[in-house]
Amino acid sequence: MAIQNLxxxxxxxxxxxxxxxxxxxxxxxxxxxxxxxxxAPGDDPRFLDWRLYGRTxxxxxxxxxxxxxxxxxxxxxxxxxxxxxxxxxxxxxxxRTLAATLARFLHLQGDAVxxxxxxxxxxxxxxxxxxxxxxxxxxxxxxxxxxxxxTDLATPLKRLLEILKRRSLAVFISDFMSPLDGFxxxxxxxxxxxxxxxxxxxxxxxxxxxxxxxxxxxxxxxxGREIDLDAPTFRERYRAKRAAHRQALEAICARHxxxxxxxxxxxxxxxxxxxxxxxxxxxxxxxxxxx
Amino acid sequence: xxxxxxxxxxxLAAMVAPVLWHLIRRRPQETAPxxxxxxxxxxxPRMTKRSRLExxxxxxxxxxxLALVALAFARPYxxxxxxxxxxxxxxxxxxxxVDVSASLQRPGxxxxxxxxxxxxxxxxxxPDLAEVWVFDESMRQVFGAExxxxxxxxxxxxRALDALRKEKPGWKSTWIGRxxxxxxxxxxxxxxxxxxxxxxxxxxxxxxxxxGSHLDGLAGHNWPKGLEVKLEPVSRGALGNASxxxxxxxxxxxxxxxxATGQRVRVQNHAKSKSQExxxxxxxxxxxxxxxxxxxxxxxxxxxxxxxxPAKEGGEEVEALWLDxxxxxxxNKLYRVVNEEESLNVLAxxxxxxxxxxxxxxxxxxxxxxxxxxxxxLIHKRGGEALLPGELAAARSMVLMEPVSEEAWRAAGEFLAxxxxxxxxLRGTGAAPALAKLAGVDQLPISESTGGxxxxxxxxxxxxxxxxxxxxxxxxxxxxxxxxxxxIDVSAIPGARAMAWFDQGDPAMVEIPVNKGRxxxxxxxxxxxxxxxxxxxxxxxxxxxxxxxxxxxVDQPTQYRVGAEVxxxxxxxxxxxxxxxxxxxxxxxxxxxxxxxVDAPGIYQLSGAGKxxxxxxxxxxxxxxxxxxxxxxxxxxxxxxxxxxxxxxxxEAGSSEKRAMQEAVAEFEGRQKGWRWFLAAAIMVLVVExxxxxxxxxxxxxxx
Numbered sequence: 005m006a007i008q009n010l011x012x013x014x015x016x017x018x019x020x021x022x023x024x025x026x027x028x029x030x031x032x033x034x035x036x037x038x039x040x041x042x043x044a045p046g047d048d049p050r051f052l053d054w055r056l057y058g059r060t061x062x063x064x065x066x067x068x069x070x071x072x073x074x075x076x077x078x079x080x081x082x083x084x085x086x087x088x089x090x091x092x093x094x095x096x097x098x099x100r101t102l103a104a105t106l107a108r109f110l111h112l113q114g115d116a117v118x119x120x121x122x123x124x125x126x127x128x129x130x131x132x133x134x135x136x137x138x139x140x141x142x143x144x145x146x147x148x149x150x151x152x153x154x155t156d157l158a159t160p161l162k163r164l165l166e167i168l169k170r171r172s173l174a175v176f177i178s179d180f181m182s183p184l185d186g187f188x189x190x191x192x193x194x195x196x197x198x199x200x201x202x203x204x205x206x207x208x209x210x211x212x213x214x215x216x217x218x219x220x221x222x223x224x225x226x227x228g229r230e231i232d233l234d235a236p237t238f239r240e241r242y243r244a245k246r247a248a249h250r251q252a253l254e255a256i257c258a259r260h261x262x263x264x265x266x267x268x269x270x271x272x273x274x275x276x277x278x279x280x281x282x283x284x285x286x287x288x289x290x291x292x293x294x295x
Numbered sequence: 296x297x298x299x300x301x302x303x304x305x306x307l308a309a310m311v312a313p314v315l316w317h318l319i320r321r322r323p324q325e326t327a328p329x330x331x332x333x334x335x336x337x338x339x340p341r342m343t344k345r346s347r348l349e350x351x352x353x354x355x356x357x358x359x360x361l362a363l364v365a366l367a368f369a370r371p372y373x374x375x376x377x378x379x380x381x382x383x384x385x386x387x388x389x390x391x392x393v394d395v396s397a398s399l400q401r402p403g404x405x406x407x408x409x410x411x412x413x414x415x416x417x418x419x420x421x422p423d424l425a426e427v428w429v430f431d432e433s434m435r436q437v438f439g440a441e442x443x444x445x446x447x448x449x450x451x452x453x454r455a456l457d458a459l460r461k462e463k464p465g466w467k468s469t470w471i472g473r474x475x476x477x478x479x480x481x482x483x484x485x486x487x488x489x490x491x492x493x494x495x496x497x498x499x500x501x502x503x504x505x506x507g508s509h510l511d512g513l514a515g516h517n518w519p520k521g522l523e524v525k526l527e528p529v530s531r532g533a534l535g536n537a538s539x540x541x542x543x544x545x546x547x548x549x550x551x552x553x554x555a556t557g558q559r560v561r562v563q564n565h566a567k568s569k570s571q572e573x574x575x576x577x578x579x580x581x582x583x584x585x586x587x588x589x590x591x592x593x594x595x596x597x598x599x600x601x602x603x604x605p606a607k608e609g610g611e612e613v614e615a616l617w618l619d620x621x622x623x624x625x626x627n628k629l630y631r632v633v634n635e636e637e638s639l640n641v642l643a644x645x646x647x648x649x650x651x652x653x654x655x656x657x658x659x660x661x662x663x664x665x666x667x668x669x670x671x672x673l674i675h676k677r678g679g680e681a682l683l684p685g686e687l688a689a690a691r692s693m694v695l696m697e698p699v700s701e702e703a704w705r706a707a708g709e710f711l712a713x714x715x716x717x718x719x720x721l722r723g724t725g726a727a728p729a730l731a732k733l734a735g736v737d738q739l740p741i742s743e744s745t746g747g748x749x750x751x752x753x754x755x756x757x758x759x760x761x762x763x764x765x766x767x768x769x770x771x772x773x774x775x776x777x778x779x780x781x782x783i784d785v786s787a788i789p790g791a792r793a794m795a796w797f798d799q800g801d802p803a804m805v806e807i808p809v810n811k812g813r814x815x816x817x818x819x820x821x822x823x824x825x826x827x828x829x830x831x832x833x834x835x836x837x838x839x840x841x842x843x844x845x846x847x848x849v850d851q852p853t854q855y856r857v858g859a860e861v862x863x864x865x866x867x868x869x870x871x872x873x874x875x876x877x878x879x880x881x882x883x884x885x886x887x888x889x890x891x892x893v894d895a896p897g898i899y900q901l902s903g904a905g906k907x908x909x910x911x912x913x914x915x916x917x918x919x920x921x922x923x924x925x926x927x928x929x930x931x932x933x934x935x936x937x938x939x940x941x942x943x944x945x946x947e948a949g950s951s952e953k954r955a956m957q958e959a960v961a962e963f964e965g966r967q968k969g970w971r972w973f974l975a976a977a978i979m980v981l982v983v984e985x986x987x988x989x990x991x992x993x994x995x996x997x998x999x
Contacts, residue, residue, distance in 0.1 A: 085330035095330070181331040211330055222329040230326060231337040238338050245334040 011143045014104035040064040074115040075132045075170060078103045079160040080146065081178030081206075083123035084226040087150035090210030093269045099177045099206045100146045101273055106175060107146075111139045119145050122160045123152025129163070132172070154226050155182035161190035168199060177204045180253055181211075188256045195260040203257050203264045205250070212268065214242045299370035299964045306365035313357040317350055353991070356984040360977050367973035372964040387423040387495045388440075388485045390478045391415050391455075394471075394502035396431040397857070397918045399464035399529075400625040401503075407529040408501045412459055415499040415527070416452040424485060427455050430474035431467035432858045440485055466895045467858040468915040469508040475500065475524065475934065476512050483519055494521060501527040507920030513932040523937040530923055535568030537594065537621035538919030539575070539629045541854065542601060558631065562592060562618065563599035567922050570620055571595050577607055578617040578628070585617060604631075614898050614911075626919045630898055630911035632853040638670045639847055640689050642710075644703040645696035646678045655696040655720060655822045658829035662838050669848060678702055691715070691847040696820070697722035704729035711812030716845030720817040721781045722825070733814070734788045734807055742782045744801060749777045752798035758806070760815070760844050761794055763836070772833060777803070777826040780819035815841060855912045860890045863901050863908070872903040877912075 043052060043063035051065045080103050086096035107117045111134065118132030119142055128145045157178065164174055174194060194201055209215070216235035223230045254264045267276045298304070329335075391412050399405050412427065419425055427438040438455040446454050475498065482496045496519065502508070504526070542559045564571060576589025587608030594600045604616055616629040641663060647654045656675060663671040674690065676682060678700025693710045695703060695717060704726070707717045711733070719726075724741045731739035751772040756765035764770050772795075782801050785793045793802035807814045821829035828834055842848045855861055866872050866886035875881045877897025884891070884901075893899055893912040901908045930936045 088328065088330045179330065181333065183333070208330070216327070221326045222332060222335065223326050224332040225328050225330055227332075229332055231332055231335060233335055234338040238335065242334050249334070 010100055010104045010147055011108075011140070013101050014108040014143075039067050041067050074110070074113075075118070075168075075172040076106075076110050076115055077118045077120060077132060077164055077168070077172060077174050078107060078142075079164065079174055079176045079178075080119065080121045081123070081155060081157075082121045082127060082148060082150045083152045083155040083181075084150050085155060085179055085181040086206070088208055088211070088225060089269065090208050091270070095179055095206045095208055095269055096150050098267065098269045098273065099204075102204060102206075102267065102277075103175070103177055104143060104146055105273065105277060107142050108139060117142060120160045120163060121145065121148065122156070123150070124154040124156045125152070125159060126163055127151065131167075152226065155179075156186075157182060157184065158186035158190050161187070161194055164199075165190060165193055165197070168194075168197065171198045171200075173200045173202070175202045175204065177206065179206050179208075179211075180249070184249070184252055184256060187253075188259070191256065191262075192260050195262070201257075201260070201262045203253075203262055205253070205264055205266045207266055207268050209268060209270050212246070214239045296371050296373050296969075297375075297960075298366075299372060299960055301369055303368035303370075304365055306368060307362060309365070310358050310361045313354055313361070317354050353984060353988055356980055356987065360980040360984065363973050363977035363980065367970040367977065370964050371969045371973065372960070372967045373969065374963075387419065387497060388482050389415065389419060389423060389425045389497040389499060390482050390485075391425060391427045391459075391499045392434075392474055392478050392501065393427070393429045393437075393459065393462070394431070394469060394500075395429045395462055395464045395467075396469035396502075397464065397466040397625060397914055398469065398503050398505050398507070398921050400466070401623055401921070404503055404529050405464050409456070409460065411499075411501045411527040411529060413452070413456055415501070415525075416455050419452065421448045425451070425455065426481065426485070427459050428474075428478060428481070429459070429462050430470065430478075431465055432470050432473075434474050434477050437462060465857075466914060468856075468918045469502065469505060470511070471500070471502065471504075471508045471929075472510040472512040476516055479519065479522060482522070496522040498522070498524045499527055500524060501529060503530055503921065504528050504924050505918075505921045506924045507915075507917035508924060509917070510928070510932060513929070513934055516933065518933070518935050522935050524929070524934050525937050526929065528923065534922050535565060535570065535596070535621065536623040536626070536919055536921050537562060537564040537568060537570075537573055537618055538626055538916060539563075539616060539618045540916050541629065541631070541913075558604050558633075559601055560604045560616065560629065561599055561601045562594055563919075564594040564596050564621070565920065565922055566597035568596040568621060570622065572620055574619040575602075576605055576617060576619070577613045578615055579613055580615070583617055583619070583624075583627075585619060586613060589619070607631075623921060626914050628896065628913075630896060630913055632898060632909040632911040636665075636668060636670045638672055639691045640672045640674055640686075641847075642682075642686070642690040642693045642706075643673055643675045643696065644678075644693065644699050644706065645675070646698045646700060646703075647696060649822075652823040652829075655722075655820050655829075658821055658834065659694060659696070659838075662829075662835050668851075676703070682706060688713075692842055692845055693717045695719035697726055699726070701729060704733060707814070708733055708809070711809040711814060714811035716813050716815065716841075716847075717809075718815045718817070718841055718845075720820045721783075722820050724781060730816075733809055734791070735809075736787055736789070739787055740784060744780045744782050744797075744799065746797075746799045749780065749797040749799055749801075751775065751777070751795050751803055753796040755792075755794040758792070758794040760804075760806075760837075760840050763840055764833075769836075775827050775831045775833065777819050777828070779825045783816075783818055813845070851908065853910055855893055855910055856915045857893060857896055857912055858915070859912070860892050861899065861901075861910055863889060863891055865889045866903065870903050872901060875900040875902070 040053065040056070041064065043065050047065050051067075053064045053066050056062070056064050080099060082096060082099075086094070086099060088095055089097075103119070107119070110117045114134055116132035116134040117138070119128060119130040120126060121128040128148055130142055130145050155178065157180065160176075161174075164172075191201060214235055216233070218236070219232065219234045221230055221232050250264070250266075257264050265276070265280055267273070393408055393412055399408060416425060416427070424440050425438075425443050426436065426440045428434050428436050438458040443451050443455065478498050479496075482498065486494045486496060540561045540563070542561050560575070562573060562575065564573070571594055572591060573594055574585060574589045574591050576585030577587050578585060588605055590602070590605050592600055592602060607613060614630060614632070616631065618627040618629075621627065643656055643659055645656050647656055651657055660673055663673055665671065674686065678698075681702075687706060687709060690710070693707060693715065695707055697720065707719070710717055721741070724743055727739050727741040730741070731737065754761050754764070754770070754772060756762060756770070764772075777797065780797060780801060780803065783805065785791045785802050785805055788805075788807055790808045792806045793804065794806060795802070795804040797803050801818065803818055805816045805818070807816055819825045819828070821834060823830070839848065849864075863872075863884075866884065866888070868886065870886070872884040872886075872888075873881050874884050874891055876893075876899060877895060891899075891901075893910070896912050896914055899910045899912060901910075925931075
């Protein structure tokens, strides 16, 4: 995170794995032919297939699966718990970089990218667009400070359900440091709506391992509550609880056909992204080039 | 190891503090932020084996440091002191010196002084020796060492106190300096006559230590070794005071008409006074009620006012001024005696015809002016004029100024025969036969000097007439030029004594005894033809000195300070002289008594053959300065003052043996100064503890 500017940081990461992919970002469109339909009065005569009319003397309208490029919404957790770094990189910075990188990548592909940042409520909502300058707006929204007194994982998903009209991609970036109650239902609804969901969990090494040497007084970043903790004694129990929490998250995601990708702030972001893209390419349907 | 002040070991209780601190310290000191506590719950702190070890070492060091500090305060010493105060030997020579000056007249002070004296005497033990003295301007013994030694041990202090209780504060001023020096001499004498024991000399000085005390003689005094002066201040009640003092009257001189217009007084209000409105007026004896018209004056504290005393009203018995309204009353009365002017007849015999500066009489008239005390009546007789009956007898002095007639010389002879003094000035050589006759010689050649101008080159300063001029700044007579003088052979006159000589060696002034009287012969006149004498500054003093010498002017001061000696002159044969003191005490004086000491303020009277003489005696002004002197004043002057007040010592000390032991132990400990080592060790431990704690701190941080 030597580069302070988020846009430049994203650009560096994107160029890095671009060259690794050897795939042109301008290859292929999201406009897909879907079916013919008999013309009905009121249909736009532009979409009449004149060749077919010539051959069959019947009026048919060409229908496309999608009239625009892919829509992608980045759901970014900017709660206080993200404002933590045991060594060097803040989880929030890591998440911002991830979001910015994806946004840039998609933007370059000509996709529309939107943003929903949240803590216990929606903080910033940027609609999905692909206009020149939109990326800049996204970057500004991403640079907002962390805040709030908690994290509500369901709220952004519910909001997304309200605003999504077409099949979209939702990238959920959070540390998932909150109860998972209420997360599954909107996720299930989203998936049932045909939307694709990608889940990233950002984790700090310290919160993974609870590696405090001695008795320590800990303060909750979100609620401000303090407790005295004898870390060596409690470490194993903590790890177990955390593992259980992750398993629960993975189970929820698995039930709805998605997976959780854990990104530790001590691993370089490029690697993590590359890993992710390769995996998606292997998933087939040929749209790995897109994501 | 023993302890001088074991009470300080209570400080060991402070050792609980580090233990408590170490227990509390188990709780984390710093707070670390954490994203969420949802997987965590509070756990009680747990001691690890390693930290316990480290902390125990630090705890031990901290406890050791505290213990060392507590021990240092407890003043440890090693070994056993040897107590010098073994029974049967005289160890302490104590001189209790009690102030009986006028300032002790203030209410309560004398009782306080007696209490202090009692405390000082009662704490003495059998081998000790004590004397009790009182002092004001001088010292006197109240209870001697011999009486102390001979008395039963149990009753010594009581007897000494009984003797002291007979004393009362007087009216004299405080001379602490003299008293201390004399008392130390007394103690030294006791030491040499005492036993073989180790002497400890103590002076217990009980006084109000007023600022007006005289400390003369203390600076630079060589105090003997082993002497301790313990100061016992007695100071009670109000310290504010205003004092009253006559001005310009110290010598008893007063200006003409002072009795009628009133005399100037200075009212001084001292800095610690609370009142500043004062009233000044006359009072009757034994009363403090102001009579007549008292004046009200405003004198702010620390300032003084000079004013003309109110006119005396209320009759003859009123004889003192009273200052009303200040806080301390003992010095508020100011006595006053105004003597009437004395009329003195001076017979001037001269046939001078010249006037003005050429006439000796001209200067004589102007020299004898009226003073407040004396009124001169100059009776001038020419040769032809006969002396009226009684005039010669009434005259106190005679001045012969040539040219004079035979008659005048004869009158001088009579005057001299009566034992009086004649002053004669030669103008020519014509008086030789008369002078020879008067001197009782056949021939006395007198010749005019031909040497020209001359000055007085040699004077006999031992002669009573010239003695007052002996000091260098008064003794320069060389500026007076003499144009003419006469030569006279002094050796031809039996008993004659020249007292001044011209530079040619001729006598200028000669004293010639004639019968019972004395004649002062001047070989040159003081008029301008003969000399500049009358024009010089020496003429009037010389003339008055001659009158004093001849007994015409008698210096009779009427104002004295308490403690002074009033000069009354020897009594005449057959005369009964009575001396009346203020309390109505009257004593008949023996004829050889020429001085009388006055010990109390008031009006004294000497009555005898002549007119009664009265004297006013007042307090010394310094005695009115009752505010205490700076506490370190005596120490500053080098007096070996012992700092510990007697009271504290008597309060905590039990039996005498115990006390002696305590003193010995304190001295022993003072020599060893073991506490220093304990304190140094505590500092060392502190350093080690700090280094160790720092090292453990960094190690823990690195491990974390």
